[in-house]
Amino acid sequence: MSKEIPQLYGLVLAGGKSTRMGSDKGLIDYHGRPQQEYLYHLLEQVCTEVYVSMRDEQQASISNEFNVISDQNEYRGPFNGILSAHKAHPNVAWMVLACDLPLLDLDSIKNLVMQRNPDKLATSYATHESGLPEPLVTIWEPAALKKSIEHLESTDSSCPRKYLINSDIQLIHPDQDEVLYNANSLSDYEFAKSKLG
Numbered sequence: 001m002s003k004e005i006p007q008l009y010g011l012v013l014a015g016g017k018s019t020r021m022g023s024d025k026g027l028i029d030y031h032g033r034p035q036q037e038y039l040y041h042l043l044e045q046v047c048t049e050v051y052v053s054m055r056d057e058q059q060a061s062i063s064n065e066f067n068v069i070s071d072q073n074e075y076r077g078p079f080n081g082i083l084s085a086h087k088a089h090p091n092v093a094w095m096v097l098a099c100d101l102p103l104l105d106l107d108s109i110k111n112l113v114m115q116r117n118p119d120k121l122a123t124s125y126a127t128h129e130s131g132l133p134e135p136l137v138t139i140w141e142p143a144a145l146k147k148s149i150e151h152l153e154s155t156d157s158s159c160p161r162k163y164l165i166n167s168d169i170q171l172i173h174p175d176q177d178e179v180l181y182n183a184n185s186l187s188d189y190e191f192a193k194s195k196l197g
Contacts, residue, residue: 005118006093006142010043010050011069012036013081013136014058014099026054026099027061028189030196036099040066042106046113047095051088053081076158078136079148086145093118094145098136100183102192108179112139117170121147124169127177133169134180135160144169 014026014036026036036052043050051067059068072084078098085094095112097104108125116123121144124133144167151163174180183192 006091007048008046008113008116008139009085009089009092009094010040010047011082011085011094011096012039012043012050012052012099013078013096014052014054026052026058028102028183030102030192034062035102036062037066039097039099039101039104042104042109043095043097045106046109048092049089051085053085075152078160079152079158082140082160083145083149086140086142090145091142093139093141095139096136098182101137101180102183102189103179103181103195104137105179108174111174112137112172115170115172120170121167122164122169124164124171125174125180126171127180128173129177131171133161133164133171135164137180138164 027034029035031038040050040052049067051069052062053069053071055071062068069085069088071080072087073080075083082094082096112123112125116139118141120141122138122140124135124138126133148163152158178195181192183189
């Protein structure tokens with residue numbers, strides 16, 4: 001008897017402090033709307049439900065039509081948002097996208113869903129260049145998130161990439177590494193805008 005595959009929910013991580021960028025990365029407009037809303041609408045096309053993960057004080061910046069999960073501040077770094085979502089819905093898989101991925105498109109997201117391996121802890125994109133998992137363009141299965149809590153309690157590292165590197169995961173590569181480009185500074189923003197024309 002095959003086990004039931006957990007439902008797939010989407011999570012846009014928008015709770016970071018954006019110190020290098022100098023303004024909230026989730027609100028930057030690359031595609032005619034704030035980036036957190038753009039990614040949310042992409043995820044709606046492949047996920048059962050979608051949420052934006054953010055700090056309490058950011059919530060005035062987003063309209064009520066978007067589902068929001070408040071960061072619980074129990075963990076450091078990106079795990080804070082991911083595990084806040086897991087706590088709210090512990091039995092689903094989460095497709096997690098960071099809000100600083102201006103070149104990510106619907107085809108790349110659909111490709112991740114098509115290649116999802118629910119028998120592994122996660123299905124993660126990796127650039128051809130680095131070969132390392134991108135934890136913030138990853139489908140995290142419920143088992144991976146349960147185990148990550150134990151991992152965080154037993155180590156000083158709160159790096160989700162390090163956790164994935166040491167876990168049984170499915171790695172996939174995009175057609176072009178560029179779709180995984182992180183825009184963290186003004187010069188990154190200019191580069192992304194030039195690519196998008």
